[in-house]
Amino acid sequence: MAAVPGDASLTHTPRTPGSAVFEWDTANEYGTGSPERDALYGCAPGAVATRAAVLAVVHPDDRALVRGFFAELDAARHGDILQCEYRAAAPQGGVRWLRNVCRVEVSAGRRHISGVLSDVTEGKRGDAVLALSERRYRLLAEYIGTVLWQATPDGFITHALGWTTLTGQQEGEYQGHGWIEAVHPDDRPVVAAAWRRSCAAGQPVDVEYRARSVATGEWVWLRARTVPVHDDQGRLIEWSGICENIDQRRRDAAALAAAKDRAEQQDRAKSKFLAAASHDLRQPIQSLYLLAAALEPHVRPEGAAARERLCHGLDVLSRVLNGMLDLSRLDLDLVVPRPRDFPIGELLEDVAAGYAQPAQAKGLALRVVACAPAMVRTDPDMLRRLLANLVENAVRYSERGEVTLGCAQAGGAVVVSVRDQGIGIPPGQLDLIWEEFRQLANPARERRVGMGLGLSIVRRLSALLDCPVGVDSTPGQGTAFTVTVPLAAAAAPPAVVPALPERPVQPPAAVRRARPPAILVVDDDPLVRESFELMVESWGSDWLVQVAGSVAEAMALRCPDAVVMDYRLGEETGDAAMARLRAHWRAPGLPGVLLTGDTDAGVAARARASAMRLLHKPVDTRRLRDVLAAMLAEA
Structure with missing residues (x-):
């Protein structure tokens, strides 16, 4: 209930949908009004003619409120206007909110009341939605440690939901520019300057600083972000922003950086x-x-x-x-790959030259079939190590015939192959050759034929270089390994790639x-x-x-x-x-x-x-x- 200033006769107030006028004579406790008034109470015309009849249709929880309103009307002075909002039964069931605005007139000892009764149910529902929304925002802000705040166009803080919970500053303490007192002394000049620049330029601000936590008494890191709010004409009307607690995030980042440093x-x-x-x-x-x-x-x-x-x-x-x-x-x-562009043919020649002597000692022919000049992009040293392991295996497990190292372009890549005419690999054991210390042709583990690490290294290098390795083998006829290497970006694959003749690799002659x-x-x-x-x-x-x-x-x-x-x-x-x-x-x-x-x-x-x-x-x-x-x- 509240007094409303004014002295115009409410009986002459224009009627609007959902409202009605009435008059009340307190001497005989009898009131009259338009049919709309009785309809608002959910009653037949003339049924609400006394205060007792009004109280009968008022929601039980609001009857004490309405009785108090009646008492205030009886004690009011001439010209006073009072209002009260309460609930009454709705015609279709449920309740509706009514607002009763009354003007008191006192003449010759008689008290006369005129008023307007309005249905404010929709407004109340909107208020309830707003209240619920504000409560949700408050709970959410408190839960995630975020402050929601508003400021006037000149930067005067008017409201900061959650700031009191975070810092202990009350509304009267943080309003205006008082919030800066909760900021760490070392950070105040930076924060204040950033806020002044933002207000002067009308631009958003994003700044991090420390503030004292009332819960722990320690300084915690906050991140404040704000944006200007403009009306339809583009005029700045307020600032809205959030201030989130990033202390744990910064602690985690510092711990992660320290862990990274330790790992490095x-x-x-x-x-x-x-x-x-x-x-x-x-x-x-x-x-x-x-x-x-x-x-x-x-x-x-x-x-x-x-x-x-x-x-x-x-x-x-x-x-x-x-x-x-x-x-x-x-x-x-x-091992970190360092890719670069280089001609694949030169690398194949270099790898083959390294095994010319061992191949010749076993009576094997070592040949290179290089594709037409092609530039590839990968780490040449790691690829050389990968291919060297394959050639070494081919020479080691071949007792006759030849070992061929070659390549052919296929779309945007070069497929390098290492083929031998050795003992071959049974189909059911192709997946086992990549395991460490696995030697299919050396079950007795004779050290003269190695430890079985070469293909394990090949697999790891292949994964690092992203150069897939494939294998095809026929027992008794030989094995072919392939390595797919991407072409350099500037190397456009020709429609037809001419094959180059095979060339046997021999150890260098004496000079x-x-x-x-x-x-x-x-x-x-x-x-x-x-x-x-x-x-x-x-x-x-x-x-x-x-x-x-x-x-x-x-x-x-x-x-x-x-x-x-x-x-x-x-x-x-x-x-x-x-x-x-x-x-x-x-x-x-x-x-x-x-x-x-x-x-x-x-x-x-x-x-x-x-x-x-x-x-x-x-x-x-x-x-x-x-x-x-x-x-x-x-x-």
């Missing part, structure tokens, strides 16, 4: 350990290879078989070590020179230097060898015909050392071989950038001699 540190530690282990384990094996080669001209015939067994044992040890270190790097996710080539070996390991010196001397008078333990020692010597450089030279890498030597001798095209026990693709990239041939330890001495001979022939 662990990865670096693992990578460093594997690199050191790879170098330290391969270095003595490399020395043994060199010493075994140096012994060859000095071994009596009766000791030749023992030396051959020694060399074979070193081969097995080398393959096992390489396989296990490669698998470790792949399993620890330390005829006017004088023996001088080879400089730079390695900081004295045992390796001595072993290299003995090995090259065992090659005969066609070769000269010099050794140096550092770049400084090498600079004191004459410029050689080729350099064999260890990758790890104390604090300096072999490619950097080679650059210094070339500059010192003014020989930019000086051939160089980079020896490393590290299989990281970054080392291969350094070797390419420095125009050096990369060989991984332990390298077979015949392989090293073939590479040096080929480089000297090209030079």
Whole structure:
């Protein structure tokens, strides 16, 4: 109930749908009104003529309210206008909300009341919906820790639903610019400046800051975002925004970043350990290879078989070590592809050249069938390792015939194939060949034929490169592996790809020179230097060898015909050392071989950038001699 200012006679108020006028004489407790009034009460005309009749149709829960309204009317002064809202029975059942607005007139001791009765049911329903909506927003804001707020066009905060729950500031404290007092002192200048700029420009604001939590007493991180609200004419009428609690999110992000840093540190530690282990384990094996080669001209015939067994044992040890270190790097996710565009034919020639000597020793023909010049895009070093494993398997498990390495374009890709005429694989066992330490042709696990890691490495490299590997085999006739490599983006596949003739791959022929080539070996390991010196001397008078333990020692010597450089030279890498030597001798095209026990693709990239041939330890001495001979022939 409330008093309403005004002095116009309500009996002359125009009738509108859902409203009616009435008059009331308090002296005889009798009221008259239009038929619409009785209809609003859900009664027949004239049925609501007394206050008792009115109370009879009022909702029981509101009767006390209406009695109080009647008492106020009886006590009101002349000219007072009062109103009351209550529920009454509806004609079709249920209830309807009515608003009763009355004007009191007092004359000659008599009290006369005139008024308007209106149906406000729809308005009440709208108010209920709004109240429910506000309650929902309040509960939602409190549940998710979000503040909903409004401000005047000049930035004066008028309402902030949830701010009191979050910070403890009451409405009178946070209104206007008082909310800034709850912000962390270090963040206040930034937040205040951002809010001023936003208000001046009429642009949204998005800022993060800390505020004191009343629940914990600690500073929590909040994110405030606001947007300007304009009317139909584009005038700024208010600001609306939210302020969400992002403290846990920031804590989670910080924890995630710390965990990421720890994981990266662990990865670096693992990578460093594997690199050191790879170098330290391969270095003595490399020395043994060199010493075994140096012994060859000095071994009596009766000791030749023992030396051959020694060399074979070193081969097995080398393959096992390489396989296990490669698998470790792949399993620890330390191998990251570095794709680039390159000609596939050159890579096939390089892979085949590496196995020409073993194939020839077994009486196998190793042939390359390169497709027409095609550029592919992938990591060349990882693809080389993958194909080398396939070719090595083909040579190892073939006792006759030939091994063919070729490729053919198919749509937007190049399909590289490695085919042999070996023992083949039974159809039911094709899925087993990819398992670690699985050797179908070696059930007794004789180490002379390896450890069964090559195809496991192939599968992992294939997945990393996204170059699918397929296999087709017929027992007794041979096996064909295929690797699908994407073409480079600029390489449009021709309609017809001409086939190139097969070309047998032979070990490089000896180079005829006017004088023996001088080879400089730079390695900081004295045992390796001595072993290299003995090995090259065992090659005969066609070769000269010099050794140096550092770049400084090498600079004191004459410029050689080729350099064999260890990758790890104390604090300096072999490619950097080679650059210094070339500059010192003014020989930019000086051939160089980079020896490393590290299989990281970054080392291969350094070797390419420095125009050096990369060989991984332990390298077979015949392989090293073939590479040096080929480089000297090209030079």
